[in-house]
Amino acid sequence: MLQGAGLGYKRSMAADFRHRLPDADGINFIEAAPENWLRMGGAARRDFDSVAERFPLACHGLSLSLGGRDPLRIDFLKQIKDFIRRYRIGFFSEHLSYCDHNGFVYDLLPLPFTWEMVRHTAARIRTVQDVLEMRIAVENTSYYAHSPLAEMSEVEFLNAVAREADCDIHLDVNNIYVNAVNHGLLAPRDYIAQVDAGRVTYMHMAGHDREAADLLIDTHGQPVCDDVWDLFADVCRLLPRSVPTLLERDNNLPPFAELEAEVARIAAIQQQTERERREHQAA
Template identity: 50%
Template sequence: MKAVTTAVQGAGLGLRRALLGPLADQLPGAIGFLEATPENWMNIGGRYGRAFRQYTERFPFVTHGLSLSIGSPAPLDEDFLYRLKAFLDLHGIADYTEHLTYCSDDGHLYDLMPIPFTEEAVDYVAARVRRVQDILERRIALENASYYAAPGKQMSELEFVRAVLERSDCDLLLDVNNIYVNSINHRYDPAQFLDGLPAERVRYIHVAGHYDEAEDLRVDTHGSDVIDPVWALLDRAYSRLGVVPTLLERDFNIPPLAELMIEIDHINALQARHAAPRQRAHG
C-alpha cells in the first residue's frame, strides 16, 4: 500500500452541483481545495462530467464518500471499490475519506447508522479497512461521526475511535462539528474529547453547521452557518495540531458563494493566526 499524505492545504469547500456555476470564475487562492462525494460523480458524463473534469484540473481535490458502509454486516462491495479506485486514479486524487458508520445490509439505508462501541466491532471494522486500503492502494481516513444512540455500548466513543484507527492503521478525518454535536447529545466535554484523539493521524478537518432541535439535542445537518463554539473548537484544534487543511461543509440551504466565502475567509484567518508563531519560531 502506498503511504499517501494529504495533497491539499488551506481552506476547502465541498463541491455541490449548485456551486458549479458560481465557482467557475473562482481561482485557487482563498479556496485552497475542493471536496467531492465520489458517488455523485462516478460514471457521470455529459456537461456535468466535463464540468467536474475541468474542476479537478484547476483545483486540488479530496473525496468524502457516503456508501462504503464500513461497519455493515454485509460483505464489502469490492466492485464499487475497484470502480472508485479507477475514478480516483483518473482524476489524480490521493485522499479518500469515509464515515465511521454503516448505511447498508441487504440494501442501502438513507442514514448513517452508529457502529456498536465494542471490541468485536473494532476488530471487524479494522479488517475491512485494511481490505479497502489494499484495493485502493491508498491509506484512507475515517471521520468521527455524529450519532444519536449507542446500541450495545461497551467502550466510550473516544476509545472506539482510537482503537479502530490503531488496529486498521488508517487516518482520521477530524470533524469538529460532530464533536460539538455529540458532546451536547451525549454530555461530554468536547475539548477533552478533541485532546484525546491521536494528533498524528489527522488527515484534514471538517467544520459545519447544525440544527438545534432542543436544549439537549443537536442534529448534524450541514445546513446552516458554523456557530461560535464550533469555531472555538477549530481554534483549539489548530493550537494542538498546527494548521491542518480544513473544509467547510454545506449540503443544503446553500447560500450564495459570497456568503460561503465569509466562512472560508474565517478559516483562512484562523490558520494565518496559528501559522504566524510557528513561522517566527522557525525563522
C-alpha cells in the same frame, strides 16, 4: 497536495467556480463524493471536470459501510479507485459507521463502541486500503442513539480503529460538538485532548440545526456556530501541524460570497495558529 481551506463542490456552484483559481486566503481545494460522480455525464460532468482541472480534489465516500456486516463491494471499490486515478486524487476518507444490512438503509448509522467492532471495522478498512492501494482516513460521525454495549468512549473507539487499521483520522469538528450536546458523555475539549493528533490529516467544519437545548441535528444546512469556531481554533492549536480543512454545506445554500467568507475564516484561523506554532518553536 491538499492544504489550507476548501469547500465541498455542488453542481449549483459551477458558475461560481468557473473563473476562480485556488486562493491561499480562501478556497484552496474542493471535495466530492465519488458516488455522486461515477455515472454523471452531460453538462454537469463537464463543469465538474473543468473545476477539478484547476482545484485539488479530495474524495469523501458515503456508502462503503466500513462497520457493516454485508460483504464489502469490491467491484464498487474498484470503480472508486478508477475515479481516484482519473482525477489524480491523493486523499480519500469514509465515515466510521454503517449504512447497509441485507441492502442499503441510506443513512450513516452508529457503531457500538466495542473491541469486537474495533477488530471487525479495522479489518474491513485494511481491505479497502489494499484495494485502493492508498492510505485512507476515517471520519467521526454524529449519532442520535448511544449503544448500551459501549466498552469505551467515542474518541477511544476512533483511536482504536485507526490504530488497529493503521489508517488516518478525518476529524469532523461539528460532529464532536453535536454529539457532546446530544449525549453529554464527553466534553468537546476532552474529546480533542484525547484524539490521536498524529493521525489527524483532514478536518470538516459545518453547521447544524438546533431542535432543542439538548438536541442538535447535523444537517450541514446552517452557518458554523461560534462554539464550533472556537473548538476548531482549539483543535488547530493542539495538532502538531496544520491540516486541510473543508467547509461542508449541503443544503439551504446561501450566496456563494457567504460560503467564501466562512472558508476564509477557516484559512485565517489556520494561518494564525500556524504563526503561533512557529513562534512557540522559536522561543
